[in-house]
Amino acid sequence: MISSKIIEVIDNMELSDKLLLVEDIWDSIATSNSELPMSEWQKSELKKRYSEFQDGRLELYNWETVHENLKQKYK
Numbered sequence: 001m002i003s004s005k006i007i008e009v010i011d012n013m014e015l016s017d018k019l020l021l022v023e024d025i026w027d028s029i030a031t032s033n034s035e036l037p038m039s040e041w042q043k044s045e046l047k048k049r050y051s052e053f054q055d056g057r058l059e060l061y062n063w064e065t066v067h068e069n070l071k072q073k074y075k
Contacts, residue, residue: 010018052058 010021013021049058053060
């Protein structure tokens with residue numbers, strides 16, 4: 001099915017059905033997530049960051065702090 005046809009079908013759906021469709025799509029993505037390829041540099045970076053986290057060398061921020069900092073930065 002081509003993209004424009006899919007959009008046309010979605011546009012004609014009830015909101016509740018659209019929400020269920022989105023949920024089904026996310027569930028499908030989560031199920032197939034293990035199949036997504038990851039490059040070697042990405043694996044290496046994740047290992048490095050996890051190691052820094054375990055050793056206490058990584059500074060962590062909660063989402064409220066990050067959100068507030070971004071709001072201040074982009075006023």
